Amino acid sequence: MPKDPAKPATILDVAARAGVSKSAASLALRGTGYVSAAKREAVLAAAAELGYRPNAAARAMGSARSGTVGVILDDLRNPWFVPAVEGLSEGLHEAGLRPLLGDWRLEGAALAERFLELRVEALVLVGTLDGAESALPALPPVPVVQVGAAQAQVPGAAAVTNDDGEGARRVVRHLAALGHRRIAHLAARGTAVGEARLAGFADECARLGVASVTVEAGLTEEAGRRAALALLGSGAREDTPRGDADRPTAVFAVNDMAALGALSAAEELGLRIPADLSLAGYDDTPAARLRAVGLTSVDNASREAGRVAARMLADRIARPGLAPETVLLEPELKARSSTAAPGTP
Amino acid sequence: MPKDPAKPATILDVAARAGVSKSAASLALRGTGYVSAAKREAVLAAAAELGYRPNAAARAMGSARSGTVGVILDDLRNPWFVPAVEGLSEGLHEAGLRPLLGDWRLEGAALAERFLELRVEALVLVGTLDGAESALPALPPVPVVQVGAAQAQVPGAAAVTNDDGEGARRVVRHLAALGHRRIAHLAARGTAVGEARLAGFADECARLGVASVTVEAGLTEEAGRRAALALLGSGAREDTPRGDADRPTAVFAVNDMAALGALSAAEELGLRIPADLSLAGYDDTPAARLRAVGLTSVDNASREAGRVAARMLADRIARPGLAPETVLLEPELKARSSTAAPGTP
DNA sequence: TTCGTGTATGGGAACGTTCCAATATGTCCC
DNA sequence: GGGACATATTGGAACGTTCCCATACACGAA
Numbered sequence: 001m002p003k004d005p006a007k008p009a010t011i012l013d014v015a016a017r018a019g020v021s022k023s024a025a026s027l028a029l030r031g032t033g034y035v036s037a038a039k040r041e042a043v044l045a046a047a048a049e050l051g052y053r054p055n056a057a058a059r060a061m062g063s064a065r066s067g068t069v070g071v072i073l074d075d076l077r078n079p080w081f082v083p084a085v086e087g088l089s090e091g092l093h094e095a096g097l098r099p100l101l102g103d104w105r106l107e108g109a110a111l112a113e114r115f116l117e118l119r120v121e122a123l124v125l126v127g128t129l130d131g132a133e134s135a136l137p138a139l140p141p142v143p144v145v146q147v148g149a150a151q152a153q154v155p156g157a158a159a160v161t162n163d164d165g166e167g168a169r170r171v172v173r174h175l176a177a178l179g180h181r182r183i184a185h186l187a188a189r190g191t192a193v194g195e196a197r198l199a200g201f202a203d204e205c206a207r208l209g210v211a212s213v214t215v216e217a218g219l220t221e222e223a224g225r226r227a228a229l230a231l232l233g234s235g236a237r238e239d240t241p242r243g244d245a246d247r248p249t250a251v252f253a254v255n256d257m258a259a260l261g262a263l264s265a266a267e268e269l270g271l272r273i274p275a276d277l278s279l280a281g282y283d284d285t286p287a288a289r290l291r292a293v294g295l296t297s298v299d300n301a302s303r304e305a306g307r308v309a310a311r312m313l314a315d316r317i318a319r320p321g322l323a324p325e326t327v328l329l330e331p332e333l334k335a336r337s338s339t340a341a342p343g344t345p
Numbered sequence: 346m347p348k349d350p351a352k353p354a355t356i357l358d359v360a361a362r363a364g365v366s367k368s369a370a371s372l373a374l375r376g377t378g379y380v381s382a383a384k385r386e387a388v389l390a391a392a393a394e395l396g397y398r399p400n401a402a403a404r405a406m407g408s409a410r411s412g413t414v415g416v417i418l419d420d421l422r423n424p425w426f427v428p429a430v431e432g433l434s435e436g437l438h439e440a441g442l443r444p445l446l447g448d449w450r451l452e453g454a455a456l457a458e459r460f461l462e463l464r465v466e467a468l469v470l471v472g473t474l475d476g477a478e479s480a481l482p483a484l485p486p487v488p489v490v491q492v493g494a495a496q497a498q499v500p501g502a503a504a505v506t507n508d509d510g511e512g513a514r515r516v517v518r519h520l521a522a523l524g525h526r527r528i529a530h531l532a533a534r535g536t537a538v539g540e541a542r543l544a545g546f547a548d549e550c551a552r553l554g555v556a557s558v559t560v561e562a563g564l565t566e567e568a569g570r571r572a573a574l575a576l577l578g579s580g581a582r583e584d585t586p587r588g589d590a591d592r593p594t595a596v597f598a599v600n601d602m603a604a605l606g607a608l609s610a611a612e613e614l615g616l617r618i619p620a621d622l623s624l625a626g627y628d629d630t631p632a633a634r635l636r637a638v639g640l641t642s643v644d645n646a647s648r649e650a651g652r653v654a655a656r657m658l659a660d661r662i663a664r665p666g667l668a669p670e671t672v673l674l675e676p677e678l679k680a681r682s683s684t685a686a687p688g689t690p
Numbered sequence: 691t692t693c694g695t696g697t698a699t700g701g702g703a704a705c706g707t708t709c710c711a712a713t714a715t716g717t718c719c720c
Numbered sequence: 721g722g723g724a725c726a727t728a729t730t731g732g733a734a735c736g737t738t739c740c741c742a743t744a745c746a747c748g749a750a
Contacts, residue, residue, distance in 0.1 A: 008486060010736055021700040026738065034698050053486075055736055056462040057405040061705045062738030066402070076430065077631070082421045089451045098459060101446035106434045114443060117401040141353060141398075221635060264636035286422070287632050290566060291609035355706055366730050371708065379728050400706055406735045407708030 009050040018046035029054070060119055069313065070115030071099045074127030076106075080283050080302070081126045084147055087303035088124060091310020097121065097317075109135035116141065122313045128192050129153060143316035147309040148302065150192035152324065158316065160308045160327040162300040164193055164282075167331035168200030168252070171280050171298060174333055175250045176208050178341045180278060183210055184248035186217035186227050186258050194219070194254050197282060201252060213248055217258050224253055224261025232269055232277070249278060249342040256281035256288045259295055263338075274340035284334050294337035301329045354395040362391035374399070405464055414658065415460030416444045419472030421451075425628050425647070426471045429492055432648035433469060436655020442466065442662075454480035461486065467658045473537055474498060488661035492654040493647065495537035497669065503661065505653045505672040507645040509538055509627075512676035513545030513597070516625050516643060519678055520595045521553050523686045525623060528555055529593035531562035531572045531603050539564070539599050542627060546597060558593055562603050569598055569606025577614055577622070594623060594687040601626035601633045604640055608683075619685035629679050639682035646674045 015025035020039050027033040028043035035043075046052075060066040069092055073081055089099055100120065102111040115123060116137075125132065125146040132153040144157035152159040175183055185201045188194030198214065205212035217227030232247060253259035259281030263273065271277045280296040281288055288295035308327055316322045360370035365384050372378040373388035380388075391397075405411040414437055418426055434444055445465065447456040460468060461482075470477065470491040477498040489502035497504040520528055530546045533539030543559065550557035562572030577592060598604035604626030608618065616622045626633055629644035653672055661667045 012736080022737085023700055023739090024698085027699095030738090034696085036698065039698090053458070053461055055406070055464060056459075057402040057411070057464060058705090058736035059462075059738075060402040061400070061406065061707090062736075064705075064738090076421075076427045077424055079422055079424045085421065085448070086451065089448075098452075099447075101448070102444075103430070103434075103446070106431065107443075113398070114401075116398055117404075119400060119402060225636065260635050260637055267637060287635065290605050290632065291570065292605055292612060292638070357706080367707085368709090368730060369728085372729090375708090379726085381728065384729090403706035403735090404708075406737090407706075409708090409735075 008055075009047075009052045011052070011054070013050055014043060014046045014052050017050060018042040066119045066121060067097055068100050068118065068120050069097050069122045069124060070112070070118070070120035071101050071124045071126060072104050072111055072115070072129065073101060074104055074125075074129055076103050078127075080285060080300075081148065083302040084126055084306040084309075087306025087308075088126075088147070088310050089306070091307045091314075095310060095314040097310075097314070099124075104129045104132075112136055112140075121317050124309060124313065125149065125153065125157070143313060143320065143322075145309045145313045145316070147305050148300070150196050152326070156324050158312050158322075158325045160305050160312065160329065162302070162305065162331050163328040164196035164331070165200030165203070166328075167282060167298040167300070167333075168197040169204040170331070170333045171252050171282070171296075172201055172204035172208065172210065174296070174335060175252065175278060175280065175339065176210050178250075178278065178339060180248075180250040180342055181210055182213070182246075182248045183250045183252060184213040184215060184231055186224055186231075186251060186253040186262060187214050188219050188223075188254040188258070189216055191219060193282075197254050211248075217254065217261075219255055219257060221257045221261040221264075224258030225265045226261070227258070228262035228265035229268070232265065232271065250280070250339070251277060252280045254282060256283045256285040256295060256297055259297070259338075260287060260293070263293070263295070273338050275344055278339040278342070280339055288334075288336070296336045296339040297334050299332045299334050301331060305329055353400075354392075354397045356397070356399070358395055359388060359391045359397050362395060363387040411464045411466060412442055413445050413463065413465050414442050414467045414469060415457070415463070415465035416446050416469045416471060417449050417456055417460070417474065418446060419449055419470075419474055421448045423472075425630060425645075426493065428647040429471055429651040429654075432651025432653075433471075433492070433655050434651070436652045436659075440655060440659040442655075442659070444469075449474045449477075457481055457485075466662050469654060469658065470494065470498065470502070488658060488665065488667075490654045490658045490661070492650050493645075495541050497671070501669050503657050503667075503670045505650050505657065505674065507647070507650065507676050508673040509541035509676070510545030510548070511673075512627060512643040512645070512678075513542040514549040515676070515678045516597050516627070516641075517546055517549035517553065517555065519641070519680060520597065520623060520625065520684065521555050523595075523623065523684060525593075525595040525687055526555055527558070527591075527593045528595045528597060529558040529560060529576055531569055531576075531596060531598040531607060532559050533564050533568075533599040533603070534561055536564060538627075542599055556593075562599065562606075564600055564602060566602045566606040566609075569603030570610045571606070572603070573607035573610035574613070577610065577616065595625070595684065596622060597625045597627075599627060601628045601630040601640060601642055604642070605632060605638070608638070608640070618683050620688070620690055623684040623687070625684055633679075633681070641681045641684040642679050644677045644679050646676060650674055 011025050012022050015022040025043045028035045028040040122143045128149040136154055144154045146152045146157050146159045187198045215227045215231045217223045253262055273279055282298045284297040284299035288297040356370050357367050360367040370388045373380045373385040467488045473494040481499055489499045491497045491502050491504045532543045560572045560576045562568045598607055618624055625641040627643045629642040633640035633642040
């Protein structure tokens with residue numbers, strides 16, 4: 001029936017088939033403005049028969065609104081962002097916006113450029129993007145909201161993130177309540193989350209009068225393993241009373257990956273978890289939740305962060321001049337089998 | 346300098362500033378056709394000064410080519426797709442195409458519709474999408490390639506996937522070579538991967554004359570744990586010689602998640618891995634690679650699958666009539682500490 | 691009647707790019 | 721000197737929508 005079966009039907013084809021003007025067809029398809037019920041039905045029927053699919057490019061050009069938001073994910077390998085994206089997606093839908101996803105590691109700054117060429121109405125940065133400060137346009141033409149990073153990486157961007165300092169404090173309180181008096185921290189200095197968690201850790205240890213040791217590790221499993229071996233191995237090797245007395249009874253790692261590395265180290269050293277050593281991580285990743293692992297961790301309110309980000313973003317699209325704003329959300333401690341009172345069999 | 350500072354510069358602004366026609370500006374910016382070096386430089390300079398960013402919507406309309414490909418991911422929570430997406434992304438770049446990502450669980454069929462409205466030049470389905478058969482358009486106007494699913498879910502789609510039967514056979518060969526003569530399989534009937542792996546398992550056991558037991562489990566950790574408890578628990582409880590003799594010395598789970606569930610079950614039953622029981626999974630997920638877990642698994646050549654998918658897709662964009670085709674890729678066994686000869690201390 | 695006002699309807703312009711055809715200007719070779 | 725051909729440049733049409741404005745009709749109020 002269409003003139004050229006290879007080419008998709010346009011709104012003109014639909015209008016012609018329904019016997020109305022293209023304007024009426026446009027109005028009927030979008031459900032806005034004044035169209036008689038009879039015409040609306042005729043248009044809808046014609047569209048269905050022709051398999052009409054509106055051309056998003058043409059729509060974006062006509063209306064100067066694309067209805068889409070570019071979402072730049074830090075790293076697909078670390079699925080910690082999933083709840084955040086879910087919350088974000090929900091919030092966007094309510095605002096009539098649709099997300100478009102991309103991976104920063106895969107494409108880098110070209111991704112942001114591409115989204116801007118697609119005329120997204122806003123950009124969402126999820127996580128701390130490597131080198132984003134220099135690679136992203138210093139003055140993006142659309143509002144930017146960053147979620148899950150300790151600090152906005154683009155000047156003027158709004159941010160919603162988790163209170164990592166508070167999360168670390170809660171871990172310390174949990175361990176102290178169990179009776180631990182000497183707690184070690186596997187840190188990741190130089191990273192935003194690392195600094196925030198370290199500060200919270202040191203702060204709360206001092207406040208509670210708990211002895212603290214900090215060892216530089218990093219955010220990966222291997223870094224956690226090495227740091228834990230260095231921390232726990234020396235005492236064990238010497239096998240002196242002093243060495244044992246000095247050894248911390250609990251380790252709080254900067255994230256779950258590092259904690260899992262420490263778990264391996266403990267195993268290698270013959271330390272039982274939690275009898276000889278309590279272990280806590282951060283991020284509440286799926287691996288931590290595995291029954292065979294049972295790692296005490298901190299659950300970021302990421303889903304909520306995503307929802308808040310969507311709201312901020314809708315506000316900023318409606319009123320572009322809005323001032324930068326940073327929202328901190330409270331994390332939640334998830335106590336599991338890797339932490340217990342010292343000496344528990 | 347621009348007429349209206351709020352509005353982004355267009356190619357007409359650039360052309361005016363460089364003192365050339367819009368056609369020359371277009372040619373210079375794209376680097377095609379004939380433009381003198383002097384004009385090219387003038388145009389590039391003007392574009393930089395104005396912060397010109399081409400409008401993708403207008404470009405797509407003018408050229409009838411969007412240069413993008415819609416990638417529909419089954420589930421962001423299961424990052425097994427990451428290597429596939431990486432390979433795909435690489436391959437697409439070489440073909441001058443750019444991926445746009447979306448999550449099937451988050452948006453469902455509306456996502457495909459949206460991609461088609463954006464006039465993507467092809468669709469890539471990653472994994473087995475829940476209910477895709479009925480929800481996706483039966484006759485999509487663009488080529489469809491499915492990667493990582495045992496069977497294409499859209500009629501006429503090309504598919505590239507891993508040879509799950511062969512992977513299962515390799516696991517059996519590995520275990521048999523270690524000396525195991527009684528191997529159990531935690532299956533997931535009714536799923537595409539489950540059936541393929543079960544078939545390979547049964548096949549190879551029969552070929553090698555190894556006793557096999559199959560227990561229905563599922564694809565999740567909890568399903569694996571329950572099935573393993575039922576399988577291993579009964580014999581252990583009775584504590585009779587017959588019970589022990591009957592107990593399989595190795596368990597091959599349909600995927601890593603189920604294997605990790607079985608790992609928990611073994612721990613609960615006091616079975617040591619690999620001394621009392623060898624354990625193998627499938628997919629070679631990050632969790633399996635954790636040193637504290639060390640799960641023998643099968644590595645799908647997912648990265649390669651992504652690259653192959655990109656090539657198939659470029660072919661099909663160039664020649665739309667191409668026949669459906671299915672490519673099977675060979676998986677690789679990753680032996681780790683969870684498998685050993687029976688009775689190894 | 692005449693004037694608004696709410697409801698319908700359609701024609702034309704606009705959006706920003708690419709593509710195409712038309713037109714110059716050489717430059718080389720017979 | 722005159723095609724043939726590569727190089728260079730340009731204006732106009734086309735892409736498929738939405739938006740704006742002009743128009744038409746009906747109805748009630750002044």
